[in-house]
Amino acid sequence: MRVKVALFATCLTDTFFPETARAVVRLLERLGCSVEFPLDQTCCGQMHFNTGYRELSKPLARKYTDVFGSYDYVVAPSGSCAGMVREVHPTLGESPPRTFELAEFLVDVLGVIDVGAWFPHRVTYHPTCHSLRMLGVGDKPLALLRAVKALDLVELPDSTHCCGFGGTFAVKNAETSTAMLADKMTSVLSTGAEVVSAGDNSCLMHIGGGLSRLRTGVRPVHLAEILASTEEDPWLATR
Amino acid sequence: MARNPVTWLGSPTFPKAAKEALQDTQLRQNLRKATGTIRGRREAAVAEMTDWEQLRVAGEQIKDDVLARLDTLLVQLEESVTARGGVVHWARDAEEANRIVLDLCRAEQADEVVKVKSMATAEIGLNEALEAGGVHAIETDLAELIVQLGDDRPSHILVPAIHRNRSEIREIFQRRMGVEVSDEPADLAEAARVYLREKFLTTRVAISGANFAVADTGSIVVLESEGNGRMCLTLPETLITVMGIEKLVPTWQDLEVFLQLLPRSSTAERMNPYTSVWTGVTPGDGPQRFHLVLIDNGRTATLTDSVGRQALRCIRCSACLNVCPVYERTGGKSYGSVYPGPIGAILTPQLVGDLHDPQAASLPFASSLCGACFEVCPVRIDIPSVLTHLRAEVVEAKGRTAESVAMAAAAWMFREASRYEKAQKAGSLARFLARDGKITSLPWPGSKWTSSRDVPAPPAESFRAWWRKNRG
Amino acid sequence: MASAREEILQRIRDAKVPPARPVVRGYDRTGPGGVELFAERVADYRAIVHTVTSVPDALKALAGKRIVAPQGVPHEWLIDGVTWLREPLSIEELDRADGVLTGCAVAIADTGTIVLDGGEAQGRRALTLLPDYHLCVVRVDQIAASVPEALQRLEPTRPLTFISGPSATSDIELNRVEGVHGPRTLEVLIV
Numbered sequence: 020m021r022v023k024v025a026l027f028a029t030c031l032t033d034t035f036f037p038e039t040a041r042a043v044v045r046l047l048e049r050l051g052c053s054v055e056f057p058l059d060q061t062c063c064g065q066m067h068f069n070t071g072y073r074e075l076s077k078p079l080a081r082k083y084t085d086v087f088g089s090y091d092y093v094v095a096p097s098g099s100c101a102g103m104v105r106e107v108h109p110t111l112g113e114s115p116p117r118t119f120e121l122a123e124f125l126v127d128v129l130g131v132i133d134v135g136a137w138f139p140h141r142v143t144y145h146p147t148c149h150s151l152r153m154l155g156v157g158d159k160p161l162a163l164l165r166a167v168k169a170l171d172l173v174e175l176p177d178s179t180h181c182c183g184f185g186g187t188f189a190v191k192n193a194e195t196s197t198a199m200l201a202d203k204m205t206s207v208l209s210t211g212a213e214v215v216s217a218g219d220n221s222c223l224m225h226i227g228g229g230l231s232r233l234r235t236g237v238r239p240v241h242l243a244e245i246l247a248s249t250e251e252d253p254w255l256a257t258r
Numbered sequence: 259m260a261r262n263p264v265t266w267l268g269s270p271t272f273p274k275a276a277k278e279a280l281q282d283t284q285l286r287q288n289l290r291k292a293t294g295t296i297r298g299r300r301e302a303a304v305a306e307m308t309d310w311e312q313l314r315v316a317g318e319q320i321k322d323d324v325l326a327r328l329d330t331l332l333v334q335l336e337e338s339v340t341a342r343g344g345v346v347h348w349a350r351d352a353e354e355a356n357r358i359v360l361d362l363c364r365a366e367q368a369d370e371v372v373k374v375k376s377m378a379t380a381e382i383g384l385n386e387a388l389e390a391g392g393v394h395a396i397e398t399d400l401a402e403l404i405v406q407l408g409d410d411r412p413s414h415i416l417v418p419a420i421h422r423n424r425s426e427i428r429e430i431f432q433r434r435m436g437v438e439v440s441d442e443p444a445d446l447a448e449a450a451r452v453y454l455r456e457k458f459l460t461t462r463v464a465i466s467g468a469n470f471a472v473a474d475t476g477s478i479v480v481l482e483s484e485g486n487g488r489m490c491l492t493l494p495e496t497l498i499t500v501m502g503i504e505k506l507v508p509t510w511q512d513l514e515v516f517l518q519l520l521p522r523s524s525t526a527e528r529m530n531p532y533t534s535v536w537t538g539v540t541p542g543d544g545p546q547r548f549h550l551v552l553i554d555n556g557r558t559a560t561l562t563d564s565v566g567r568q569a570l571r572c573i574r575c576s577a578c579l580n581v582c583p584v585y586e587r588t589g590g591k592s593y594g595s596v597y598p599g600p601i602g603a604i605l606t607p608q609l610v611g612d613l614h615d616p617q618a619a620s621l622p623f624a625s626s627l628c629g630a631c632f633e634v635c636p637v638r639i640d641i642p643s644v645l646t647h648l649r650a651e652v653v654e655a656k657g658r659t660a661e662s663v664a665m666a667a668a669a670w671m672f673r674e675a676s677r678y679e680k681a682q683k684a685g686s687l688a689r690f691l692a693r694d695g696k697i698t699s700l701p702w703p704g705s706k707w708t709s710s711r712d713v714p715a716p717p718a719e720s721f722r723a724w725w726r727k728n729r730g
Numbered sequence: 731m732a733s734a735r736e737e738i739l740q741r742i743r744d745a746k747v748p749p750a751r752p753v754v755r756g757y758d759r760t761g762p763g764g765v766e767l768f769a770e771r772v773a774d775y776r777a778i779v780h781t782v783t784s785v786p787d788a789l790k791a792l793a794g795k796r797i798v799a800p801q802g803v804p805h806e807w808l809i810d811g812v813t814w815l816r817e818p819l820s821i822e823e824l825d826r827a828d829g830v831l832t833g834c835a836v837a838i839a840d841t842g843t844i845v846l847d848g849g850e851a852q853g854r855r856a857l858t859l860l861p862d863y864h865l866c867v868v869r870v871d872q873i874a875a876s877v878p879e880a881l882q883r884l885e886p887t888r889p890l891t892f893i894s895g896p897s898a899t900s901d902i903e904l905n906r907v908e909g910v911h912g913p914r915t916l917e918v919l920i921v
Contacts, residue, residue, distance in 0.1 A: 028721050030672070034682050035714055037721035056725045061672040067665060069627060071649030075669035082673065152629035181583045185626025190706035192624060194277045197710040198286075198587040199626070228711030231696055292904040312756035322750040329742040342887065348734040400910060401901035417901050424902055443902040447910045454911065459821055475886040485859065485897040485912025492855040493821065503738065510886045514878035515757070517892075525900050528771065529841035532912060533892035534855075540889045543854035554734075558741035567747065 022052045022129065025090040027083075027118065029100045029220075030062040032241075036220045042247035043096050043121060049247075050129055059086045064111075065103040070187045073111070080104075080111045092128060093118040096243045097219045098150025106153055120150055121243055122160040122218055133166035137250040141171040143212035144242075145203070145226065147219045148181050160218055160242055167245060173210040177202075184225035200229045207237060218242045260353045262556055263383035264609045266411065269594030271620035276588040285589050288423045293580045299526035300577060300634070307522070316515045318638040321571035324506045325561060331473040331506050332552065338476025342538020344548040355553045356387035359465065359498055362549055363393045366496050368463040372454075374480060374487045375399035376467025377415060377574050378500045378553060380596040381609070384465070395465065396457055398486035400450050407434040413590030413598060415576040416524055421589050447484075454486065464490035464545070468501040469573070470516060471550075474509050477537045478550070481520060481530045491534050497545035503552050504570040516573060519636035523575035556609035565647040569605045571637040576601075578631035578641060584624055593621060600631035604644040613648075613655040622648035682720050689715040763839045763875025765920055768868075771842025775895020776908055777916040785867055788919050789831070798830040798861055800853025807831065807867075817853065824856060829863030830913075835890075837873045838880045842895070844868060844918065845880060847888040855889055864913040866893075868920050 024047055028040040040056075047054050064079030083104060087093045093116050095101045101120040108115040125131055144164060150156040164172050183189065183199025190196075203226055207215045215230070215237055217223045227239030238256065248254035261267070269275065279285060304310050324331060336346045349355035363371060371388070373379065373395050385395040385406075397406045404419035405412050408430045412418030419427065428441040431449050439449045466487070470479040478499055480487050491497060507513060521530045539548050561567050579585045579599030590598030594617050595606040603621045610618040622645050631641040653662065671677045691697050692715030700708045707713065719727075732740070769779045782788040786809050793811040801817060808814050815827055833851030834844045844866050846852045851867075858864055874880040884890060897912030908914065 030678070033721045034685065035716060037717050037719060037724055040721040041724065056722070056729070058722060058726065058730070059675045061675055061678045064669075064672075067669055069646055069649070070661075070665065071622075071646070071651075071653035072662070072665045072669070073646075073650040075665055078673050079669065148626070148628035148630075152633055179630075181626050181628035181630070183583070183626060185628070188623070188626045189711075190703055192273050192276060192584075193706040193709060194273070194280050195584055195588055195624075196626070198280050199583050200710065224714065225711060228707075228713060231712040232698070232710065288903070296900075296904045309757040312754075312758075316753055316755055316757055319751060319753040323753060326747045326750040328747070329739045332739065332742075348738055350734045350737055354734060398911075399901070400899050404901070417904060419901060420904065427902060443899075443905065443907040444909065446902060447899055447907055451910055455825075458911070459825065472886065477886045483897070484899045484901075484910035486910065488855065488859050488891065489911055492859055503742075510881065511878075514759070514881045515755075517877050517881075518757075525906070527894070527906075528774075529838075529843045529892065529894035531775070531894050531896065531898050533890075535886065535890035535892075537887040537889075540848070543848055543889050544856075552738070554738045554741070558738060558745060561742060561745040561747060567745075 023091065024052045024054050025087050025093045026054055026056045027060060027087065027093050027095040027100065028056065029095055029097045031224070032096055032220050035224070036241065039096050039220055039241040039243050042241070042243040043094065046134060046243060046247040047094070050131060050134060057086050063100045063103045065100060066186055068103065068107055077111050080108045080113045083108065084113045084115055087116045090116050092124065094121055094124045095119070096121050096241060097221065098147050098154055098156060099219055099221060102149040102153035120154055120156055120218060122163055123154065123156050125163060126159045132162050134163065134246050136167040136246045136248055137169055138167050138245045138248045138254060139169035140214050141173060141212045142214045142216055142245065143173045143175045143207060143210040144178070145175055145182060145215060145217045145222060146178055147217050147222045150218050151179060156218070163242070163246060164216070170245070173212050176206045176209060182222050182226050184222045186221070189225060200225060204229050204233070208235060212237060214238050214240045216240050216242050216245055260351065262610050263352050264381050264556065264597065264606055265595045265617055269617050271617050272592055272624040273620065275592035275594060276624070279588045279592045285421055286587060288421055289586050289589055292417070292420050293586045296526055296580045300523065300580065303522040303526040303528065313515055313519055314636055314638050317519050317636055318571060320507060320512050320515060321637050323508060324504065325567060325570055327508070328503065328506070328561070331508055332503060334473040335471055335476060335506060338474065339538055339550050342476050344476070344538040344550055347549060347551045349551055349553045349555070351555050352382035355382050355500060355551055355555065356384055358551055359384060359500065360388055360391040360393065362498055363388065363463055366463050368393060370394045370396065370461055371463045371465050372396050372398050372457055372461045372490050372494065374464065374466040374482065374490045375402050376465070376500060377596060378467045378502050379465060380412065382500070382553065382555060384500065396461070398454050398458070398490060400447065400484060403450060404430060407431070411591055412596055414579055415574050415597065415599070421591070458489040458493055462494050463496045463498065464494040465498045465500065466490055468499050468505055469520065470513060471501060471506050472510050472513065473506050475537060477510065477535050479513065479533065479535050481533045483525065483531045485532060488532055488534055491536065492544050494545055496547040498549045498551065500551045500553060503554055503557055520573055520575055523577040523634065523636040556611050559611045560608040563608065566604065566608050566644055568639050569601065569608060569644060571639055572601050572605065573637060575636055577634040577636065581630040581634050583628060583630070584626065593624065600625060600641045601639070604641055604648060607648055613652050619652045619655065622652060679722065686716040686718065686720070689718065759876065759878040761840045761876035763873065765870055765873060768837060768839040768842060768873050769920060771839065772895070772918050775842060777895045777918055779918045779920065781920045783921070785919060785921055792829070795828040798824065798827045798857050800832055800851055800857050802850035803831065803833070804851070821856065821860065824860040827861040829865060830858050830861040831865045831867070832858055833867050834872060836880045836883050837868045838877055839873050840876045844893050845884060846891045846893065847884060849888070855891055858891065859912060862913055863915045863917070865917045865919065868918055870920065
């Protein structure tokens, strides 16, 4: 039986990184899921909640429940948005549908490690704080990457240290955020990787924005895009 | 009411202080080295324990029980201490506590007192108050001594001089002690030993804090490493202990949890070198006059907040500081308080109790919400949740601001997919600002981002536009 | 005006903190224990550890020294050739002593800790603090496996000192160095 999945693209990915969401669709369909994208979805309210606008985040949490409530599984290509839904929405009076970050959905629900991907590049992986500590995703993304054909995975030093994004923290405490970013970039560059990957486009936008400013040539690529890439339909550097 | 000295008068807001501190490359190096060392050692000390999570849960529950029964437990503590010959004093705030201690020193005709490291006395600014009253307080903990001799401020809960490296400490010691000393840690420790020995042997009044007070026995517990604590708790004739009202445990048995949690979380040891326990006065052994000063200073106000009160579970181990990526880069002084780091970001503003104070109000935002602090906290204080809770209170206190207007507009836009889509389409015009697929400069407040990071140009087509076209 | 005591207690009551859940003590209250574990963990603190069958024989190394011996030290420990300093002793006399010899109340295998309670062969707290060298005799039956076991054996209202290795500090660059105000050498004899 085909597993029916609703994709929660997240507002950031929908707006700025459509290729990540398209990759999730390709990947899940390749693995036998039927994917739906409810067009009424917008944002989980994380930015509002984390910045202190709890009341403003409530209608957004309500909207999320309304839009996705009828689905058995919701998958988001973001650890922090999935964490917001799972850990915070209940404190806002919601009973959200079962929402998964992509890697945990693949490993825990679909039970796959080898998704049949091919990605002939040297990659290092930043595990992102909310995937790691809010959701407890652990080594699942690394297990998925290890099973990707032709991929050369290099360990990121101090991988569990925060990259310094932190939502509005990145602008409210821009200097501190940048200092954290500088150390993360040093770690990334020390690996000699061509690609830095993560399960969250928000952190990748921050790390990638810094790497781009320094013209390092290291590309940020979301985990979904790597896992969606095959020999027949390879990932292309569209940006 | 007098201002709560838990924050230092005139401290800039966190972002401003941090910006300044980040320029100090020596500080960054010192902190990176020290926190890196202790992080690894703490992890090893904890990994050795198979029941660490169960201990954390028990620690959390015992402290929650203390907060739930605080009034009866305090009265019980008072009774047990009094029954064993101690005298208990109560202080509503810093000013009252300082006056009590000063009066006690004057009654002993002491113009000099030795002190064991204590967060409570640092919080209330006791040294300054005693000095103003003609009593000189000598800090005897090595790191506190370094801070005191350097006319400096503390930057860490456990190691107030963590921002100093060995050569800086050497310079301070040479200048203030008038001795020649190398920068070897062992030699620096020896210099402190010699410098303080005479003081220990001759000073008649000592002041300490307390790590724990056991309500049912009246026992006070102090954990330390150097032996300066034992000196102060044993040799003087009079001992004055100042402690926050939340430092209780209900029973002697409860200590079995905290004596395991605290050393491993704090100095990453199985057990700290010395732990002293005393109950009132023991004839023929140690100080024969014992005063216990219980301070509120914002704690009861904190207790009224159902989310924020968990900060009162804190046992001052400083594990959260050592793992905090923000603390590691800005150092402790940027927080403008004796309580820096993640715990400071939630405890300080609550003790201050005034979110209209811009400095205190900036502290809950001094975090990327990475959650490393919660992961290591031995009493499971959910610091990220308290941070977002306090942020909401700050936002409420500030009322209408440019930010709140923008946030309300964004929330309005997100409430309807049609409005969100229109905004997406309008925003995608920004791609005409881009060169080579990236935007390198935006007007304020976007400039806060683009000062160090590029922004990807919005794509010509959002995902939903693609979906509608291809799948809709 | 209400007293500070009344006011603070009233503020606490006004906070109306709901009752807490019962405490679940799911942690281990015992441990593997044993003499070997104790010896190993004491040595980890860079204390000197010996396992001996006869205390008097082991004390011969103290010959020629001025050593404090608290009340209750067994008579056979007071071997010839050592100048034994007995109470009453002034602070100055303690400060000038070469060392102190004591027993203990309890020891903890899991953490390598010895606990003094001022009882037999331990004396008041200053005795084990001022001399720069502390020699402590631990009987095997005094070694508790874990911190919980040790606390159960102790009388909390006695003045207690838990000692885990020699005086040390982590205050310089967060790295441990031995030797500040307390005894800089700790030697443990396990009998």
